[in-house]
Amino acid sequence: MTVITTRTTPTRTGVPARPARPFVSELRLSAFASYRRAAIPLGPFTLLTGASGSGKTTALRAHEALARLASGDPLEEVFPDPGAWVPERTGADAQGRRGFRLGCTVEGPAGPVGLDLAVQAEPTLRIVGERLVDGGETLLTTALRDPRRSAVQAAWHTAGAVPVTRAPFPDDRLGxxxxxxxxxxxxxxxxxxxxxAEQVVVALRSAFACDPQPQRMRGAVPVGEGRLRPACDNLADVLRRTHTQCAQRHARLVATADAGCAGPVTGLTVEHLAGGAVRARAGRGAGHSTPLCRLGDGELRYLAFALVLLTGPHVLVVDPAAEVPSAMQALTVLADGLDRSLDARQTRELLALAASICGDGHIRVLGTVTEATAALARGTAGVTVVDLAP
Structure with a gap:
């Protein structure tokens, strides 16, 4: 069983009882990889820390999996290696079945809504049970009635002439x-x-798993639509877009880069190359600039995370609920190794920036960090630090 301890440095304002923007307030890992009966509370800016093997990355993968299922991705694409998520030493039943369970609570206008899933990993990958609960009342349940069929029996609350409606749902999709x-x-x-249902789907879909890869961020890239990919390998193309379309945010990005990079940064521009490619450059003052490929790994990761925080979903490869106004949605950035390759100054600057951005409610962050960074974060207002013990 995973033991979880939470320490929070409160902000000046509390979270309203019925927030306008839905958000995931708790991640439940009932039986998922190394977790059993675990509940992880999530604030606007949450950092997971703990020793190696304590399950930090696993928790982020669970959140990302729920987000993908809410976006309509089929189960086999979300869990290509389902056996990896079955808790160790879990024996099969008489039919050879093994699986895992996970879920979450989503706060929003409808109040706290709980979603829980039971997934069969072996012998066939399928969702064998799903439950949607609001205020203690079950609104949706699904159950596997016939293992020979690729469907589950769903029943949802109607409260009309017929109190419950029943119909088959596919067993590889989130009901x-x-x-x-x-x-x-x-x-x-x-x-x-x-x-x-809308509250849960909106909160989960608005997630962006970000893991900047410096070795892929240094080269020239083709001009595209200017939406940042999870590995941030098209950083130059996004800087081209923000430089021309988001002048105010781009200026703040330059100031943030100057605070966290070695040497002065007076601008972030792009150089247009033959064949329609662009290469990012950092202004160094007095008409001088250097290609971003010369920056260190920590500087590039710091710059990428700052870009995500300062620009939000408008320049990210995310697919939020199009039918819901953007003002009613909160982007959740999933950052595994938020402090990886960063020095102490960059870490402090990034923590302060994230806490400030998350304070307005439009962006939330769930990241994993070392215990040293967690110690710094505990002194930053608005940060929730969750200690995971294996």
Missing amino acids: TALLPLRVAGTTEGQLRVLAA
Whole structure:
């Protein structure tokens, strides 16, 4: 069993009881890899820390998996190696079945809504149980009735002439994400189901798993749509876009780069090369500039994370719920190794920037850090530090 201790440095303002923007407030890993009966609380800016093997990266993978399922990705793409997530020493039943369980709580206008999944990993990958709960009342359940069929039996709250509606759902998709296509919304009960499902889907879909890869960020890249990929390998193309379209945010990015990079940074521009490619350059003052390929690994990772925080979903490869206004959504950045390759100054600057950005509610961060960085973070207002013990 994983023991979790939380330390929070509070902000000046509390979280409203019914926030307008849905967000994941708790990640549950009931039986997932090294976790059993674990509940991880998530604030606007949450850092997971602990010894090697304590499950920091695993927790982020669980959050990312839920986000992908909410976006409609099939189960086999989300869990290409499902056996890796079955808890160790879990024996198979008489039918040779083994699996894992995970879930979350989402706060929002509908109140706290819980989503829990039971996934069969062997012998066939499938969702064998799903439950959506609002205020202690179950709004959706699914269960595997016939192992020979690639479907589960779903039942959802109606509160009309028929109290519960039943229908088959595919066993490789998140049923909660399918509800808007199946529920008419003609009764009060159906409207409640739709509100809860939408809240969960919106919160989960608005996630961006970011892991900057410095070795892939140094070269020239083709001009594209200017949306940052998870590895940040097209950083130069995004800087081209922010330089021309987001002048105010770009100026703040330059100031942040200057605070965390060796030597002065007076500008971040791009050089147009033959064949339609661009290469990023850092201004050094007095008409001088150097290619970003000369920056260290820590400087490039610091710059990439700062770009994500300062520009938000408009320049990221994310697919938030298009039918919901952006002002009603909060982007969640999943950052494994937030402090990797960073020195102490860069770490302090990035922690302060993230805490400031997360304070307005539009962006949330869930990251993993070393214990040394966690010690720094405990003195930063607005940061929740979660200690994971193996």
